[in-house]
Amino acid sequence: MAANLSQPYLEAEQRYRSATSTEDKIAALEQMITELPKHKGTEKIYADLKTKLAKLKKGADKKGGGPARKTSEYVIEREGAGQIILLGAPNTGKSSIVGATTNAPVEITDYPFATRKPIPGAMKFEDIRIQLVDGPSIAPEFFDPFFPPLVRLADAALLCVDLSSPDCLDQPDQILKILREVKIELVAGIVADTQRNTSPRLLPTLLVATKADAEDADTALELLRETVGARLPILPISVRQPETLAALARACFDMFGIVRAYSKAPGKEPDMSAPFILTRGSTVLDFAQRVHKDFLARFGFARVWGTGKYDGQRVARDYAVQDRDVIELHMS
Ligand SMILES: Nc1nc2c(ncn2[C@@H]2O[C@H](COP(=O)(O)OP(=O)(O)OP(=O)(O)O)[C@@H](O)[C@H]2O)c(=O)[nH]1
Ligand SMILES: [Mg+2]
Secondary structure: OHHHOOHHHHHHHHHHHHOOOHHHHHHHHHHHHHHOOOOHHHHHHHHHHHHHHHHHHHHHHHOOOOOOHHHHHOOOOOOOOOEEEEEEOOOOOHHHHHHHHOOOOOOOOOOOOOOOOOEEEEEEEOOEEEEEEEOOOOEOOEOOOOHHHHHHHOOEEEEEEEOOOOOOOOHHHHHHHHHHHOOEEEEOOOOOHHHOOOOOEEEEEEEEEEOOOOOOHHHHHHHHHHHHOOOOOEEEOOOOOHHHHHHHHHHHHHHOOEEEEEEEOOOOOOOOOOOEEEEOOOEHHHHHHHHOOOHHHHEEEEEEEEOOOEEEEEEOOOOEOOOOEEEEEEEO
8 A cells, every 4th residue: 555655645644643742643634635646546545534634623623621622532642653442341451451551640440430531541562652542431331422433543452351250251242232333343453544434444453351360260261262262363461460461562563564664774773763664565665765755766776684584685676574674775
């Protein structure tokens, strides 16, 4: 997909992803809309950009209070490599996960429905940050009507299922059903950016089996795997076991379908300070045009270090960039 979008569009997109204020995000989105080639294949991206822009503008208008303030609380500005929303029944440990992996001021309680509004936090994964959004709980008796639009805008979801709860095996289907009613389908695997505005919205999801330290959690996990293991990937975690949280960060990154690459000038050390983020499947030529718009026309060849296989080897222009590759670009 990246290859079909113009360099000015990609630059605006990079600005959008790194913007920290609403104003900057709005400016970058407007630029993306201007630069987007308008044809059948980009219709969905266009609609998605327009929706995002409308939401941001709505949020900006309502800053400072007023009667409609509740809506703006539900617009969470995306930050970092991607946004992941936490979903699940009450008391399943959603806020505990966000509390244990970020600095967000979440409310952790032993009673249900403590979380009333979404709260974002930044989870570190190696040299990038992943945004986790703690959300209100979902239950047949109560589903906050302001929540679905936010879920739809996330890049991926964590469906939290409580291994210590007696209704552990019923929770996944209960939540899937409630979300299906508002046209959100939790799915395994990666969903392309071009598929973001489909109805239902297909949301890449990891089922997080929480409280893995609890008594009889192993038996519950085994049964859960039998019940939903074929439909969604399952990762057991406990906020009391830090190694499970490290595995969670890696699993979250894997859901985005992105790779990181570092630029290296010939004869110099690579710049490891900030990776370029590319869609998985992007080529070394896509990388070159991301580094500098002139590089596409002047591209000669590239050398790659990384993934244990390459140690400065020359690669063809259609080489698919692997996560953490260091790439040295040579101009013709
Ligand atoms: N043993 C154990 N308890 C946990 C774990 N994670 C959360 N808890 C407990 O589970 C209860 C609920 O945790 P929360 O993080 O508030 O759950 P929530 O899903 O955000 O709940 P609401 O937003 O209130 O619906 C609290 O008493 C936590 O201490 C865990 O990994 N192990
Ligand atoms: Mg909570």
